[in-house]
Amino acid sequence: MVLRNGSRSASATVDFLASPEPGQTDLTLQDGAKVAVVGGGPAGSFFAHFLLTLAREVELELSVDIWEPRSFARCGPGGCNHCGGIVSESLVQILATEGITLPSDVVQRGIESYVIHMDVGSVRIECPAGERRIAALYRGNGPRTGGESLWSSFDGFLQKMAVGDGARVVRSLVTGIDWRDGIPHLLEAGGAASAYELVCVAAGVNSNFSNLLEGQGFSLGRPKTMRTYICEFRSDPETIQRLLGDSMHVFLLDIPRLEFAALIPKGEFVTMCLLGEDVDQGLVNAFLTSSEVARCFPVDSTSCVCTCSPLINVRGPHRPYADRLVLVGDSGVTRLYKDGIGAALRTAKAAAETAVFQGISAEAFGRHYAPICRQIATDNLIGKFMFSVTRGFKHARFSRKAIERMSSLEQERSDSRRRLSSVLWNMFTGSAPYGEILNDTLHPAFLAGMTWNLARSAVSPHRETRSG
Amino acid sequence: MEPSPQRSFAAPRDKVGMTMAKGALGALYKDKEVIVRQGEPGDCMYVVQAGQVEVLHGDSENTQRLAVISAGGFFGEMAIFESEVRSATVRALGDSRVLKVDKKTLLRRIREDPLLALNLLRTLSARLRDAAGDEDQTR
Numbered sequence: 001m002v003l004r005n006g007s008r009s010a011s012a013t014v015d016f017l018a019s020p021e022p023g024q025t026d027l028t029l030q031d032g033a034k035v036a037v038v039g040g041g042p043a044g045s046f047f048a049h050f051l052l053t054l055a056r057e058v059e060l061e062l063s064v065d066i067w068e069p070r071s072f073a074r075c076g077p078g079g080c081n082h083c084g085g086i087v088s089e090s091l092v093q094i095l096a097t098e099g100i101t102l103p104s105d106v107v108q109r110g111i112e113s114y115v116i117h118m119d120v121g122s123v124r125i126e127c128p129a130g131e132r133r134i135a136a137l138y139r140g141n142g143p144r145t146g147g148e149s150l151w152s153s154f155d156g157f158l159q160k161m162a163v164g165d166g167a168r169v170v171r172s173l174v175t176g177i178d179w180r181d182g183i184p185h186l187l188e189a190g191g192a193a194s195a196y197e198l199v200c201v202a203a204g205v206n207s208n209f210s211n212l213l214e215g216q217g218f219s220l221g222r223p224k225t226m227r228t229y230i231c232e233f234r235s236d237p238e239t240i241q242r243l244l245g246d247s248m249h250v251f252l253l254d255i256p257r258l259e260f261a262a263l264i265p266k267g268e269f270v271t272m273c274l275l276g277e278d279v280d281q282g283l284v285n286a287f288l289t290s291s292e293v294a295r296c297f298p299v300d301s302t303s304c305v306c307t308c309s310p311l312i313n314v315r316g317p318h319r320p321y322a323d324r325l326v327l328v329g330d331s332g333v334t335r336l337y338k339d340g341i342g343a344a345l346r347t348a349k350a351a352a353e354t355a356v357f358q359g360i361s362a363e364a365f366g367r368h369y370a371p372i373c374r375q376i377a378t379d380n381l382i383g384k385f386m387f388s389v390t391r392g393f394k395h396a397r398f399s400r401k402a403i404e405r406m407s408s409l410e411q412e413r414s415d416s417r418r419r420l421s422s423v424l425w426n427m428f429t430g431s432a433p434y435g436e437i438l439n440d441t442l443h444p445a446f447l448a449g450m451t452w453n454l455a456r457s458a459v460s461p462h463r464e465t466r467s468g
Numbered sequence: 469m470e471p472s473p474q475r476s477f478a479a480p481r482d483k484v485g486m487t488m489a490k491g492a493l494g495a496l497y498k499d500k501e502v503i504v505r506q507g508e509p510g511d512c513m514y515v516v517q518a519g520q521v522e523v524l525h526g527d528s529e530n531t532q533r534l535a536v537i538s539a540g541g542f543f544g545e546m547a548i549f550e551s552e553v554r555s556a557t558v559r560a561l562g563d564s565r566v567l568k569v570d571k572k573t574l575l576r577r578i579r580e581d582p583l584l585a586l587n588l589l590r591t592l593s594a595r596l597r598d599a600a601g602d603e604d605q606t607r
Contacts, residue, residue, distance in 0.1 A: 054583075092493055093569040094577050096515035099587060101540055104518075107491035129512075129568050131495040151491070246490075267490065349581060372580065433576075 027323060027361040029197060031061050035355075036186055036196040037167070038174050038209055040068025041081050041139070042341050043329020044202035045158035045167075046348035051200075052165040054356040064167040065194070067174050067186065072140050072156035080140035081155055082206060082310035083340070084230060084264060084273040086111075086248070087135040089127070089431040091342040100161065105152045107135040108266035113247045114428055117292040119254070120401045123408045124247065125421045132246065134429060136266045143232035143269055143306035151267065176212060184324055197324065198360045200351060202344075204330040205311045213327075220327065221318030225311040229274040229284055233302040240265050243297050250428050251293065252394050252403070255286050259387065260337065262428075263297055269305075270297065275337060279309065312340070315380070320373055321365035326351045333373040336380040337387070338430025346372055383434035386427065401457035406449055419446040493517060494567035497560035506557040510547035512568045516540065519564025525556045535595070536561060545588055548574055 029035070035051060037044040048064045055062045072079045087095075087102070095102065110132030115124045127133055137154045163169060176187040177199065185193040203209035205225050213220050244265040251261040260275040276283060288299050316333030320326065328351050329344035347369075354360075354368040393399040403420070410418040423440050426432040440446060494517045497503055503521060504510060516539050523534040523543060534556060537543055543558050548571050560566075578585050 090573050090577075093515075093567065093573050094584070096517070096567050097542070097569055097574060097577075097584060097587060099540060101515075101517055102493060104491040107493060109490050110493045129570065131568060132493050133567065135491075135493060137491075346580065349583075353581075353583060375580070431573075 026359070027364070028359045029055070029060065029062060029355055032063070033197040034063045034065070034195070035198045035200065036184075036194070037064060037066045037200045037202055038186070039201065039203035039207070039329075039331070040066045040070070040072075040159050040169060041155050041202060041204060041329065041344075042158050043204075043331070043344035043348050044068070044200070045155070045162040046345050047200050047202060047328055047352050048162035048167040049158070049165050050349045050352035051355060052162070052167060054352055058356065060356065064162075065170050065196075066159065066162060066167050067170045067172060068159070069171055069173045070140075071171070072153035072159065075141050076143060076306060077308065078140075079153065080138075080143075080308070081204070082230065082308045083139045084262065084271055085137050085139055085154070085266070086264060086429075087137060087154070088339040088342050089129075089133040089429055091339060091345065092133050092135055094342070094345065102135055102137075102154075103152065103157065106154050106157045107137050108151060108269075109136040109246060110134070111136055111246055111248050111264075113245075114425060115247045115249045115296070116252060116403075116407070116424060116428070117249060117296060118252045118400045118404055119292060120397065121404045121408070122292075122296070123404055123411060125407065125411060125425050128418070128422065128425065134248070136248070136264050136271075138266065143234070174209065182323070198355060199325050200348075201325065201327045201331045202329045202348070205313045210317075210327070210331050213325075220320060220322065223313045223317055223331070224315035226275070226314045227279055227309050228312055229272075229279040230308050230310065231272045231284075231304050232306040233270045233272065233299065234268060234305045235270065235302040237268050239302075240268070240270055244270065248428075249296055251287070251290075252390075252400060253287070253290055253292060254394050254400075255283070255290065257283055258287060259391070261287055263293075270302070275312075312337070316373060316377060319366075319370075320347075321351075321362055321369055323362045324360050326355070326360075326365055326369060333376045335376060335430060336383040336434070338383075338428075342430065343376055346376070379433045379435050382438050386434050386438060390427065398457040399454060402450065402453040405457060406453040417445070419443065419449060492565055494565050496563065496565050497521075499562050500559055502557060502559045503566055504544055504554045504556075504558045506555065507553050510544055510554050511571045513542055513544040513548050513571075513574070514558070515542045515567045515569060517565040517567050520561040521558050521564055521566065522561045523556050523558050531557075535598070542569075542588075542591065545592070547571065548588075 037048050044066055048066055052062060052064055070079055111134035112132045113124050113126045115122055138151065139153065139155045141153045142151065159169065172188050174186050175189050178185045178187055178193060183195050184199045185195045187193050201209060205223050210223065244263060249263040257278060258276040262273045264271040274284060274287060287293060313330045313334045314336060317327060320332035328347040330340060332347055334340045334343040350372040351369050354365055358364040358368045393403060406420045407424060410421045423437055426437045503514060516537055518539050520536055520538050522536050524531050525534050526532050546555060
């Protein structure tokens, strides 16, 4: 792979939280301009969709190529984007408002509740709106051995939407970027080069493309990543419905190194997602053999048909843009642990709006695109704090009991303000910014209720166990 | 401590007893079922996911159909921008599936991306034009 940057001078690393770096300010997209999108996942397709839609609004003719070698029509790793496959409640609503309706054959299952499992019991938290607003789906065409698929790929659906807007998909791997007279050229394996006015990088953190940009004079920085573990279990749909229903099951377990674990029902498969420090087979086995998992989903009655250990972005690059270059989605800045596809939409649309209305210089992106990245990054700092508090609650039995007691009581009473339920719902679904969740936990009524339940649980930790 | 028993989940049914497809989002409404009622307070708007709904205005003696909204269209958006009661009744025209959009979620996103409001403005503009056309015809 090659990345040459002959006409650009290397500059010191600049944090995008600081003021934009002065550079060329007169770079704009003109009629007939060619734009490349590297990566045909949600971030790339959203960028192409919004760029072409907005350009049409101002009668600007653009040519957009999406470089994506994979076909999302393929089952297994060849057509997969390695993800748990949840579209958050807030994103489902925003997509609907943007005029993007998720078809029933793309959504594997509409999720209407979360069940939180702890050693002290389980509690089911219903969707506050009382309807199914979370989509469980496959980014590609389902796991290996998926057989005859009765569903469609989410990434494929979005890519078709972008193609419907006028984008062209180039089924070829980009092996490098060469800058000639300040113009980016995408290189292919055979050596062919294609010139573009603007390159949008939406290749995520599981491809080598982001690494190509590192240390080549762009001073963008490399995203910090964390490894996850995803496994697909196959079973018959009736069994999955009986065991898991239309609920996502999350686990607050005191297992060392385990940050978050979830089981997501999808048609004839159940997706298991583990997030933690150095996830290895030992940690996977500790989770699968825990009594909390055994009582809701006896794994020995199913078969694991597909596994992967993808990276996720936990901290974005210093500066996700340069002259004629912008990084969106996981390649740029994304939300910590949750709602990565929502962050892809937000960053892709902000980048497209900047390119159409403000220009494609580093300064334009710094002034009009960086604020959204800054907003997400700042919220992630709060999220990091919130997850450390959750970790603290996980470690002590009486605090787990307090969570179970308070949320169960809230769910039983239809007339009560479900403060803890709302906090847990938003933490686990990614439906609200972490800042708003923190704000909710600082409400005097929440603090009083939590203190009371902590005290009750500390005094009588063996009160009867509730079930969700 | 007694462990929680293994829970069994029933097949999904919506509030009117219809079975929803696994991949369907939102809520199902059967033919003529009221989704929002004129005069009642509201704090969300709705996007039609499948089927059609009709918008009705008036009282028990004189009700007029203002519009029919199909999949992809939305209604109840006035509740997002003002704290007034619903200005019309909306009910399902045949079985339909509708998704709620929370005021807070939408306003948070519009604050971040004002262009999102363009979709709403376009529809509102078209409705005003239609209403003006209807008034001209009445004269």
